[in-house]
Amino acid sequence: MQKTGRTMLAKIWDQHVIARLSEDTDLLHIDRHLLHDLGGSRGLLDLKSRGLKVHNPELTFATPDHALSTAPGRAGTSKIGLELLAALRVETSASGITLFDVDQPGQGIVHVIGPELGLSLPGATIVCGDSHTCTHGGLGALAFGIGSSELTHVLATQALIQRRPKTLRARFEGKLPLGVTAKDMILALIGHIGAAGGTGYAVEYAGSAIRELPIEGRLTICNLSIELGAKMGMVAPDEKTFEFLRGRPYAPKGEMWDLAVKAWRELPSDADAVFDREVVIDVTKIIPQVTWGISPEHVIGVDGKIPDPKSVDDPARRAAIETALEYMGLQGGAPIAGTPVDWVFIGSCTNSRLSDLRAAAEVARGRKVAAGVRAWVVPGSENVKRDAVAEGLDKIFVEAGFEWREPGCSMCLAANGEVVAPGQRSVSTSNRNFVGRQGPRARTHLASPASAAASAIAGAIADVRMMGR
């Protein structure tokens, strides 16, 4: 048999095999385990009830993000949210797990703080009881979401039984047009191959447009891997990755740093590596994307028309479009731009980092949120918040009529009572436009931070390229 090159997935995977359990299933070492307030204390309590201890508390880190109010001063955190926070404090302390607590640098959405603190590193295996753990793959990590049972398994053993996935390489080639962002790139890919297009695969994002992207853009790309159906997504680490990580609180220092970088340079897929599937996207053809339906695959360019079920022959597809349009309160065949909105939400593990807030502020600067629109900006972490305030971004938003909030998951998944009211329409920079995701009967349109800010100003779904900046 001819020897071929190895993929980054294979390199990282093989480095973590503790035991081979079958032809395609291994016991993998887990390098970083991140806990949040929704599942963290439950997992620790589950472990305790089995009479077990946390195997490696020094590889486990926790922060509250899901059930916390993001109102100024955290006003309005629910009783149960406060109980979960208290339980997280007690159980992490009892187990010797570092907790990044409310109002402390380090607190924030778990997928924002991992990279920000240098906890997430190239070549590391990272898990968290949250499907958007794939985000950390933007640094060249093998990161994926797990359920509660697997969470308990990792707490107890610092290991996880996993089947090796197939590999898909998505190559984004060309120069990104003005006004088009990482969010638009990944939404375009989901539109192209569908919400199940990546099921069973680990996705490696590659190509010239990925190499050009700053790290925060790569994190956004990897974040939406799960909306492709893929629980893992990754980008090969490069000089940008190393520069991003250098000096971060938990990144290696001194000689250890040099050793780590030397190892990280070996991680990218070999030139002759073979992937199970390849997709190529010409980014020069991408225009700002916005979703129209109830799955991230229901996506079009902002200058496009909402699909018309009458023009679809396949009965199953036609019915799916009709169901989506009914829920969304939209007319097939109408242009999506100009659809009036009630809410704009800028935040979430997808798009709440400093570069996202800068992009939104650039559009909002000197303008006003349209009458009747409520617009929230929720920074991804305490550090993002402080950096944004230091730059004066909060002032730009507040002067434009946006509400500036405390860091957390907020309205992305509505676990904390922060919801879009029934029947209301939101342009959101988050990751899921599912039925009821932002609150019962809430209608969500996913878009980039720049597009969301433009829509807040226009009071309707807007093409940021027409805003003259």
Place this chain on the structure above:
Amino acid sequence: MPKPFDKLTATAAPIMRSNIDTDVIIRIERLVGNSIRGTLGKWAFGSLRYLPDGSENPEFILNREPYREAEILVTGPNFGCGSSREGAVWSLQERGIRAIIGSGFGDIFFANCFQNGILPIIVDKAVVDSLAADIEATQGAGKVSIDLEAQSIVSPSGKQHSFDIDPRRREGLLKGLDEVALTLQRDNEIHAFQAADRTARPWIHSTRTSA
């Protein structure tokens, strides 16, 4: 520890819409709390099962006889996509569901099913469609049989379909194995791996000194 699964003959309900995500299976606010197990069955598919006024939606299949008693779901493509919330599986389990037959599932949901003794079966879409048609032809009265040992499904009209399953997962379900206990039997191997890895990749393990 999951209950063992070997054979099942039961009412099956086809829910054929594509991309039914775990948010639709169980809303997040039902999962906020540490004592939620046992409270979730009535909230499974809440947005489909109940009308805005809280009454049952008579059109939703699990609100209709005999589908109300279903222990098997026959599902459209990409069932269980989205969030990793294991509460989706718990809510179906508390609703009485023990097996789900579809052409594809969200990866994390699929793994969560096995952790709870629920059997998710992947078969070709043509088989799913044929099963759904067979069930609907009997208005749900005809039962579906699943034999995990034999890896076979028998439709209400007697059509037999075989399915593939990872042998490890099959054994885990048949015996109701507890993965945590199994892995802890390998704790020596885990410690040996970590000892070697501390030399190979010290930056992974020295999180306390570098902070």
